[in-house]
Amino acid sequence: MKRELRVHPIRNGTVIDHIAPGQALNVLKILGIVGTSDAVVSAVMNVQSKKAHTKDIVKVEDRELKPHEVDKIALIAPLATINIIRDYKVTKKDKVILPDAVVGVVRCANPNCISNTHEPVISKFTIDKSQSQIRLRCIYCERTISENIAEHLL
Amino acid sequence: MFAKKHIISMRDFSRAEIDHILQRAEALETFASERSTDILAGKILAMLFYEPSTRTRLSFETAMKRLGGETISMVSTEASSAAKGEMLADTIRVVGEYADVIVLRHPKEGSTRMSAEMSDVPIINAGDGAGHHPTQTLLDLYTIKRESNLRNLNIALIGDLKYGRTVHSLVYALSLYGAKISLVSPEQLCIPSDIKEDLTKSGIDVYETTKLEDVMEDADVVYVTRIQKERFPDLSEYQKVAGSYRISLKSLKNCKEDMIIMHPLPRVDEIDTEMDSTKHAKYFKQAFYGVPVRMAVLSLVLGCDV
Numbered sequence: 389m390k391r392e393l394r395v396h397p398i399r400n401g402t403v404i405d406h407i408a409p410g411q412a413l414n415v416l417k418i419l420g421i422v423g424t425s426d427a428v429v430s431a432v433m434n435v436q437s438k439k440a441h442t443k444d445i446v447k448v449e450d451r452e453l454k455p456h457e458v459d460k461i462a463l464i465a466p467l468a469t470i471n472i473i474r475d476y477k478v479t480k481k482d483k484v485i486l487p488d489a490v491v492g493v494v495r496c497a498n499p500n501c502i503s504n505t506h507e508p509v510i511s512k513f514t515i516d517k518s519q520s521q522i523r524l525r526c527i528y529c530e531r532t533i534s535e536n537i538a539e540h541l542l
Numbered sequence: 543m544f545a546k547k548h549i550i551s552m553r554d555f556s557r558a559e560i561d562h563i564l565q566r567a568e569a570l571e572t573f574a575s576e577r578s579t580d581i582l583a584g585k586i587l588a589m590l591f592y593e594p595s596t597r598t599r600l601s602f603e604t605a606m607k608r609l610g611g612e613t614i615s616m617v618s619t620e621a622s623s624a625a626k627g628e629m630l631a632d633t634i635r636v637v638g639e640y641a642d643v644i645v646l647r648h649p650k651e652g653s654t655r656m657s658a659e660m661s662d663v664p665i666i667n668a669g670d671g672a673g674h675h676p677t678q679t680l681l682d683l684y685t686i687k688r689e690s691n692l693r694n695l696n697i698a699l700i701g702d703l704k705y706g707r708t709v710h711s712l713v714y715a716l717s718l719y720g721a722k723i724s725l726v727s728p729e730q731l732c733i734p735s736d737i738k739e740d741l742t743k744s745g746i747d748v749y750e751t752t753k754l755e756d757v758m759e760d761a762d763v764v765y766v767t768r769i770q771k772e773r774f775p776d777l778s779e780y781q782k783v784a785g786s787y788r789i790s791l792k793s794l795k796n797c798k799e800d801m802i803i804m805h806p807l808p809r810v811d812e813i814d815t816e817m818d819s820t821k822h823a824k825y826f827k828q829a830f831y832g833v834p835v836r837m838a839v840l841s842l843v844l845g846c847d848v
Contacts, residue, residue: 500671502652507631509656518743523736528652529673530551532736 395430401449403471403478404461409434411465412444414538418460419448427451460493462486463515464538466522486522489514494524494533494540501529511542545845548658549666551674552711557718564684566838567831573608574833580610581846588641589615590633591668592624592648597807597829598668598678602645605836609846614641631660638663643844646670664843672707672773678806679711681835682765683719685828689802690762695721698757700787701767701812703733705774708806709767710737717744724749724757728783731769754787759796764789764822766805766812790814794822804828 407415412431421427428449437443444465452472453461461468462484472480492510496503503511503526513533516523523534533540543562548554573579587606591599599615606613616622616637624633630648634657637644645666646654651673658665669675686692697716703709703725713733716723723746725733732750741748751757758764766789774780788811789803805813805825817823 496652498651500649500651502630502648502650502656502670505650507629507653507656509631509659526652528655529670530553531651534736 395432395445395447397476398428398430398447398449398473399476401428401447401451401473402453403473404446404448404453404465405443405469405471406437407444407446407461407465407468409442409444411538412446414464414541415444415446415461415468417538418457418464418541419446419451419453421448456493458484459487459490460541463490463494463522463524463541486515486517489527490524493542494537495542496526496529496531497533497540498526498529498531501526501531503528544842546664547843548654548661548664549676549839549843550654550658551667552676552679552715555676555715555718560680560683560715560718563680563835563838563842564687566842567680567684567834568688570609570837570841571834574605574837575830578608578610581841582606582609582611582844585611585643585844585846586641587611587613587840588637588644589613589668590637590644590646590648591616592630592646593669595647595668597832598647598675601829601832602666602668602677602836602840605833605840608833609837609841611840630657634660634665643840666839666843669707672705674711675707676711677832677836677839678708679715680839681828681832682708682712682804682806683715684831684835685804685824686763686802688831689824689827690800692719692721695719695762696724696760697721697763697765698724698726698761699765699767700726700754700757700789702731702769702773703727703767704731705770706767709733709765712765713737713741717741717746720746722747722749724751724761726751726754726757726787728752728786730779730783731786754789754793758793758801760798761801762798764797764801764803766803766809768805768808768810768812785811787812788814789817791816791820794820797822 430447433444434442468484471478491512512527513524525532603613638661643664645668647668651671653670654667802824803822
């Protein structure tokens with residue numbers, strides 16, 4: 389029987405591979421691909437992976453990601469790889485790098501935090517990578533976020 | 543080490559830095575009551591209190607005056623530009639032009655960290671919402687040092703461990719001293735899980751219970767906190783836990799001879815007034831120690847030696 393690909397190769401664009409299972413739709417949200425959009429996008433979820441049991445994959449045609457988008461993806465899918473595709477060939481393949489801190493990327497979960505007021509302040513979080521689950525700590529109120537990080541992305 | 547440093551959260555301090563402040567407080571204690579000094583003559587402390595305070599405000603004012611400095615105050619938010627909607631960031635920039643150091647109490651958590659980013663003069667956090675109150679923690683440590691012992695300490699923290707900012711800062715600092723910590727609270731007011739995780743990560747031995755009698759026998763220090771009505775979003779939740787614990791003469795049965803009782807004050811009914819005359823009661827002494835500790839902090843951030 390002829391083996392069929394679930395998603396066909398793309399000519400130009402980005403393939404985000406090894407996304408934690410269940411996070412593909414959040415990756416699309418980070419890329420601003422929600423509701424009506426002109427972007428040509430393929431997403432597969434919970435497919436078999438050699439590295440982990442299952443993974444999600446997102447392919448976006450004719451688009452390369454901006455650094456702040458990659459930082460956001462690293463927060464919800466720290467094992468993801470970003471593949472740049474040009475003329476059907478992978479021209480660059482990088483693992484996302486979880487930074488030590490993120491600025492203007494996450495909204496503090498504490499409604500009484502100064503970063504959630506009209507004061508001229510941009511949210512800043514340090515990232516604790518010492519545990520298996522990453523933990524963000526607001527540098528202002530010191531409240532931490534370790535679950536459902538996607539819900540707190542700006 | 544401390545000149546121009548902002549005093550925002552105990553997380554910013556190493557044990558060596560805390561020890562340095564406590565030593566400085568001990569050196570200044572004599573000037574806190576019997577006689578004054580003039581090492582901060584010509585310096586101005588601005589006190590910005592957006593929330594009510596008695597002990598913190600008065601002890602900072604006393605500390606500055608005992609050191610020969612002056613104070614200026616924003617007496618109430620209603621009588622200031624805050625009532626006109628001025629941003630805290632702007633107020634800090636303006637007041638920083640008038641004063642050499644700013645003490646700030648504000649209802650929003652993280653307000654002092656933000657202010658420190660805006661300010662050229664040192665900011666001292668006097669309480670940011672349910673966040674931190676580092677000079678309270680320093681005076682608590684100083685009280686333990688003077689009236690008990692910071693080494694091999696067995697401390698029981700009682701009452702509101704969820705909303706009580708003094709407790710959050712104190713447990714963090716105690717973890718630097720390797721204290722054995724017992725936490726006594728109603729289930730609804732137990733310590734937040736992230737703070738507990740931090741303690742576990744630091745290798746601190748933590749015991750949790752809802753019963754006061756489980757901890758009284760072994761404690762060197764019994765630290766009692768008020769259940770704070772103002773921090774409860776729902777009054778009915780407050781009423782369920784109000785008056786959960788009350789230290790009275792009966793509680794002293796089986797306690798250590800040299801056990802001390804502390805409380806950040808104000809108290810409501812957590813410590814019976816009959817306790818005040820016992821040798822264990824140290825909460826008024828603790829309030830006094832706020833003066834030498836704040837003298838130490840002010841002199842250090844202003845770069846003045848004794």
